[in-house]
Amino acid sequence: MIDSHCHLDDPHFSGDLKEVLLRAKQAGIQQLIIPGVQHGQWSAQQALAAQYQNISNAFGIHPWYCDQHDNAHLEQLEKLLPHAIAVGECGLDFMPNRPDHATQIKCFQKQLQLAQQFNLPLIIHSVKSADQVALQLRPYPQLRGVIHGFSGSLQQAKVFIKLGFYIGIGTRLLQNEQRNQGQRIHTFLQNLPLESLLLESDAPDGLKNQRNEPANLLDVAQSLATIRQIPLASVQKQCTLNTKELFSL
Ligand SMILES: [Zn+2]
Numbered sequence: 001m002i003d004s005h006c007h008l009d010d011p012h013f014s015g016d017l018k019e020v021l022l023r024a025k026q027a028g029i030q031q032l033i034i035p036g037v038q039h040g041q042w043s044a045q046q047a048l049a050a051q052y053q054n055i056s057n058a059f060g061i062h063p064w065y066c067d068q069h070d071n072a073h074l075e076q077l078e079k080l081l082p083h084a085i086a087v088g089e090c091g092l093d094f095m096p097n098r099p100d101h102a103t104q105i106k107c108f109q110k111q112l113q114l115a116q117q118f119n120l121p122l123i124i125h126s127v128k129s130a131d132q133v134a135l136q137l138r139p140y141p142q143l144r145g146v147i148h149g150f151s152g153s154l155q156q157a158k159v160f161i162k163l164g165f166y167i168g169i170g171t172r173l174l175q176n177e178q179r180n181q182g183q184r185i186h187t188f189l190q191n192l193p194l195e196s197l198l199l200e201s202d203a204p205d206g207l208k209n210q211r212n213e214p215a216n217l218l219d220v221a222q223s224l225a226t227i228r229q230i231p232l233a234s235v236q237k238q239c240t241l242n243t244k245e246l247f248s249l
Helices: 018-025 040-049 063-068 071-083 101-118 130-135 154-162 171-178 184-191 213-226 232-247
Strands: 031-034 055-059 084-095 122-127 145-148 163-169 196-197
Touching: 018 055, 018 213, 031 040, 031 084, 031 232, 040 055, 055 071, 063 071, 063 084, 063 101, 071 101, 084 101, 084 130, 084 145, 101 122, 101 130, 154 184, 171 213, 184 196, 184 213, 196 213, 196 232, 213 232
Parallel strands: 031 055, 055 084, 084 122, 122 145, 145 163, 163 196
Antiparallel strands: none
16 A cells, blocks of 8 residues: 555654554555645655655645745745655645635645646645635646545535546544544445545544554555445555556656
8 A cells, every 4th residue: 555645754753753664564555655744844854755765755835834935935845846746735724723815825826836837746735625726726627636634525526536636535534433424424435436535644643632653544444445345455456556646656
């Protein structure tokens, strides 16, 4: 499997990354993708990719941090993109207490232009913003990517798939099972083509009250297999193919 979204550059992993990667390997994960979130972390990401052959980087500005970036940072980002497999994570987050919408949209638009310029896929963070994200993507019919940690409706997911995007499925699936939102998530996951799904941990985030790590991707894949009533191996194989295809791995 490939963990299509894990923040291994996060300080939560600085003490035991070797063990985390060993457990990931034991869980069947051969490759890991680190999305960038802000300029202060980009060099840490580069160091990890230099140290570990199976780590690949995306570089981008997360909507939570867009107000901490200026044109100089965007120029810095542009210089990194020839070494990236994707632009991101970028996007829009319309929860309260996030940077104002206009600033987010401007930063997102700039990164859409960069994805176009460098012919790279996008890793998109979208919370309470699916319609606006879809609107921003429409002028770029050739852009592709993933809506990571998808939290929208089935209908919104289908809009993104039509736009050429994959839907990132992560540990939210396990959480929702526990929170008895099972039926809604079952319907959601049974009605999307397996060819449109990517697996992701979003580690260290994604689990309540404990650090998440890439090895938990196996539980996500198993849950997906159970819900769709297909073998685990089919989920693993197809989602890995999807990830390789999108990121040209
Ligand atoms: Zn993330």
